[in-house]
Amino acid sequence: MSEEDLHTIRVHLDRLLDERGMTLTELSAQVGITVVNLSILKNGRAKAIRFSTLSRICEVLRCQPGDLITHDPAAPR
Template sequence: MSPADVEGHAIAVHLDRLLAERGMTLTELAERVGVTLVNLSILKNGRAKAVRFSTLTKLCEVLGCQPGDLLAYEPERPRH
């Protein structure tokens, strides 16, 4: 059973795509945002239980994006 099954969420995180489009590594993003690489990896893999608005703000500032570019509601996404 995946964390999505346990938590029952259908939120997809598009961090990999945004990083690739910007030629940035997860390590670089973690340093620029001021969060640990472990916590950012948890978010990237869709296992985060919550995200602070201050962290979301900083992610959007560093990546030059909107929250909707980073997160999406996908009710039909497979949960395995």
């Protein structure tokens, strides 16, 4: 793994989708980004996220950015 791939940010998109009974495909349609890009985010492989995308996800899921993304300093680096 490259150093770029090592980080301690965790994405909780799967939990939020489950809590809302929503699929990744439904979220994709409502947010306006591809399922592939949402999947990359969901699986923790995203290197960045645009604020506009984060804002739209939070609007659709009725959540705060901190509900979606957290910092886990104990995660393996």
